[in-house]
Amino acid sequence: MAYEAVWMKNPEKLNKFEFHKIQKDGLDIIRDILDKYSKEGYDSIPEEDFNLFKWAGVYRQKPNNGHFMMRIRIPGGILTSAQARVLASIGRDYGRGLIDVTTRQAVQFHWLQIENFPDIFDRLASVGMSSIEACGDCPRTIVGNPLAGIDPDELMDTAPIVRQLEAFFVNNRDFSNLPRKYKMSISANIYNNASAEIQCLGFVPASKVIDGEEVIGFHALVGGGLSAKPHLGKQLDMFIRPEEVLKVAIGVTTLFRDHGYREKRHYARLKYLVADWGVEKFQEELVKLIGPMPPRGENRVVGWNGSYFDGVHKQKQEGLNYIGLNVPVGRTSSDEFEQLADIADKYGNGEIRTTISQNVILTGIPDDKVEEVLKHPLLERLSPNPNRFMSRTVSCTGNEFCNLAIVETKERARRVAQYLDEHVKLDQPVRIHFIGCPNGCGQKHVADIGLQGSLIKTPEGMVDAFDIAVGGTLGPGAKFNTVLKGRVKGEEVHKVLAQLIEFYKEQRTSSDESFHDFVHRVGIPVLQEKLTEILAVAS
Numbered sequence: 001m002a003y004e005a006v007w008m009k010n011p012e013k014l015n016k017f018e019f020h021k022i023q024k025d026g027l028d029i030i031r032d033i034l035d036k037y038s039k040e041g042y043d044s045i046p047e048e049d050f051n052l053f054k055w056a057g058v059y060r061q062k063p064n065n066g067h068f069m070m071r072i073r074i075p076g077g078i079l080t081s082a083q084a085r086v087l088a089s090i091g092r093d094y095g096r097g098l099i100d101v102t103t104r105q106a107v108q109f110h111w112l113q114i115e116n117f118p119d120i121f122d123r124l125a126s127v128g129m130s131s132i133e134a135c136g137d138c139p140r141t142i143v144g145n146p147l148a149g150i151d152p153d154e155l156m157d158t159a160p161i162v163r164q165l166e167a168f169f170v171n172n173r174d175f176s177n178l179p180r181k182y183k184m185s186i187s188a189n190i191y192n193n194a195s196a197e198i199q200c201l202g203f204v205p206a207s208k209v210i211d212g213e214e215v216i217g218f219h220a221l222v223g224g225g226l227s228a229k230p231h232l233g234k235q236l237d238m239f240i241r242p243e244e245v246l247k248v249a250i251g252v253t254t255l256f257r258d259h260g261y262r263e264k265r266h267y268a269r270l271k272y273l274v275a276d277w278g279v280e281k282f283q284e285e286l287v288k289l290i291g292p293m294p295p296r297g298e299n300r301v302v303g304w305n306g307s308y309f310d311g312v313h314k315q316k317q318e319g320l321n322y323i324g325l326n327v328p329v330g331r332t333s334s335d336e337f338e339q340l341a342d343i344a345d346k347y348g349n350g351e352i353r354t355t356i357s358q359n360v361i362l363t364g365i366p367d368d369k370v371e372e373v374l375k376h377p378l379l380e381r382l383s384p385n386p387n388r389f390m391s392r393t394v395s396c397t398g399n400e401f402c403n404l405a406i407v408e409t410k411e412r413a414r415r416v417a418q419y420l421d422e423h424v425k426l427d428q429p430v431r432i433h434f435i436g437c438p439n440g441c442g443q444k445h446v447a448d449i450g451l452q453g454s455l456i457k458t459p460e461g462m463v464d465a466f467d468i469a470v471g472g473t474l475g476p477g478a479k480f481n482t483v484l485k486g487r488v489k490g491e492e493v494h495k496v497l498a499q500l501i502e503f504y505k506e507q508r509t510s511s512d513e514s515f516h517d518f519v520h521r522v523g524i525p526v527l528q529e530k531l532t533e534i535l536a537v538a539s
Contacts, residue, residue, distance in 0.1 A: 006258040013263045020048055026055030026136050027176050030121075038117050042066045045114070055138065055176070056117070057131025061110055062403045068112045069401055071134035072124065073170070076144025076162040076186075077105035077354040081341040083127045084352050088341070090120055091334035099337055101330040103394065103443050104141050104183070105354045106134060110401050132170060137178045139169040139253065143194045145187035146307065146353040150315040150322060150363055155188040155205045155216045155300060161245050162186055168246060175253055179260035179268035183225070184249060186218070191305045192475045195356060197233045198224045198446065200270040201252050208239045208297025217241045219296055222252055222282060223274025226440035230480050231271035234279035236286070238293035251290040255282065304475025306431060306446075307355040310391055311384050312370055315363070321370055322353075322363045325379065326386035329395040329413045330358030339378045347373050356443075358394055387421035388429060390414075395434040396442035398453075405436025407453030407464040412490060419494040424501050430515045432497070434466075445480045446472040448515040449497065456487050464490035468500075470527055471519035482524050486535045499534045500527075 008022070029052040037045050050060055053068070061067040072087065079087075087107060091099045094116040095109035102108055112120070124130055134141055145151060148159040165184065169175055186203040187194035196202025203218040218240040221233030240248050256270045274282050287293065309324030340352050340360065349364025360382070365373055374384065393416070396402070398409030413434040420432075433447035444450030449470055456465035465487045472481030488496050501515075508518050519527060 015263060015265055017051060017265065018262045020051070021137065021177050024049075024052065025173060025176055026052050026138065027132070027171065027173060029053055029055050030132065033114070033117050034121070037114050042114050052136075054135035055133055057134035058112075058117075059135065060403065061401050062399065064403065066113060067110070068114070069397075070109045070112050070120070070131050071102065071141075072107050072109075072129060072131050073134045073141045073166070074105050074107065074129075074354055075142050075166045076148055076159055077146040077356075078144075078148065078159060079352045079354060080127070081344045081350045081352065083129055084337050084341040084344070086123050086127045086129070088334040088337040090123055091337070094120065095334075097334045099332050099334060100397065101327055101332065101354050101358045101360065103330075103356050103358060103396075103441065104143055105146065105356055106141050107354070108397070130170065133176070135181070136176075137180050137182075138176050139178075139182050139184060142166055143183070143185035143187075143199070143356060145189045145193055146355045146361055147189065147193070147309070147322065148187075150317060150320070151189055152314065152316045153190050155190070155207070156242065158186050158188050161242060164246055165249055168250070169253070175257060178253070178257050179262050180265065182253065182256060182270065186245065188216070188218075190300050191303045192301045193305055193307045193356075195304075195307070195443075195446070195474050196221050196224070197474050197478045198226055198230070198443070199233060200225060200256070201249060202233055203240065203245060205300040206239060206297045207300055208294065210294070215239075215241065215297075217297070218245060219299055220248055220252075222279065223271045225269050225271040226443060226445050227269070228266075228438040228440075230440070230445045231275060232478055232480070234274055234282075235296070236279065236283050237296050238283070239295065239297040240293065244293075247290050248286075248293075251286045254289055255285055259285075301475060304473060304478075306392075306474075307357045307359075308392065308429070309355065309359070309361055310386055312374070317364075319367050320363075321365045321367065322361050323365055323370070323373060323384050324355075324361050325359060325382040325384055326391050327359050327382055328386075328390055328417070329393060329410050331410060331414075332360075332382070336378060336382065339376075340382075343373060343376060343378070357392075387417075388426055389420040389424070389432065390417040392429045392431045393417040393433075394431070394442050394447070396436055398434075398436040402436060404439060405453065406455060407436050407466070407490060409434040409436045409442065409453060412493070416494045416497065420498055420501065424498050424505075426501065426505060427511050428514060430501060430504075444469065444472075446474050447481060448472065448519075449500070450481050451493065454487060456489060458489075466490060466493055468496070468531065470500075471516055471524075473516045479520075484524070484528050484531045486528075486531050488535065492538055496531070496534055496538065500530065503530050
């Protein structure tokens, strides 16, 4: 290690996996995959190394019979057409043509085999891409404004800063052994479209008058995160110039590396350190590392749009447009990725953007080409004008592929959204997120309606079920949603949600009242009473 391992002063307190990481850095697994496991096959891999596969962006795919999921980093969600074609080729040749867009702007493949990895790594490298540290106890894919550089609502283009952070942290052995996963975001969009409050470290737009001139920069939030015990990030009292973002990121990450908890895996996230220390002490320790910083300026965040951009929108460049396309529950294919690349090259600027809402954006479309793009057959499924509920439904991978998920989520989420679109007429968007386990990859905690998979005992045995939570939001007034009592059978979710949403439709004060505002106006007891009534009739 190139630094003093502070946590090694009390090695008897380390959890079992920490000892393995000391003996073998997670980044070493790349060498082992290339030189050994890809040649000798799946059965040659020792059980203790499967956890280290995460540093290669890889997890074993359920049911652990030789297939893998691989996650590919797309920093800030900006993808070239050449990169999209390589991703399509990998999916087609090794992943049964399946591609998933994730809530961290990455893409995931399934059905990969260990023998495929050397060629996959080579193909990714040929277009400047990588899966390295897309998972693992390290800095993961850095989330950014998917409209960076073209956004009328951004204070600056943050894409170069995202690239700077990626270049510094990826493959950096000073930071390849953190206590747990570590997530960063940076955006200068005034609608918080990188969801800073749920990141370990999130940068949001700010301004400050310094020496009589307004300077555009950032504020930083630390200690956010979801999972079974979600925390909202706490704001540091400092104003950060664009050229200081890397310095602050290094400092925060160093504090997490050296002082984050390594005794219990479930308690090893930065959010617990910030909660225990308090944000004031955390900032004091940070300043010891990076030097004094000016106090906060003016927060320029005015709202939150959850990174939804369907339809045609004007870019800040005159005469150009971006078109947001809905990818139903984030699931697409190699064929569709190739078609997106073709459209990007023929009509746009050769770029495709991915969003944390699991959707994609075509950019640089001239005014006189918009109608032609809208007529492309691909846009019949990846619609720029999707139905109301399908457009706002997000889902994690679920137990189709994930070893942690209890229930199936992707297909159920799609069917539920389709049912709601067919049976409920509504003029306000309602964000519905499905997750298959408490880890929260589908970010159910911040949804209008979040559904977490579970099981329920019936006379016929255990069946899929969901807990329902309501009223989540980020941005000003950020708040996690509240779980209602009463577990809903999976086969009844669509009808229960329809009745809850109809209740909202009937009881709202005006057509402009959002579901989130409705929940907090009427209160959880009223929603609880309504759900109890619905479930009583259903049973």
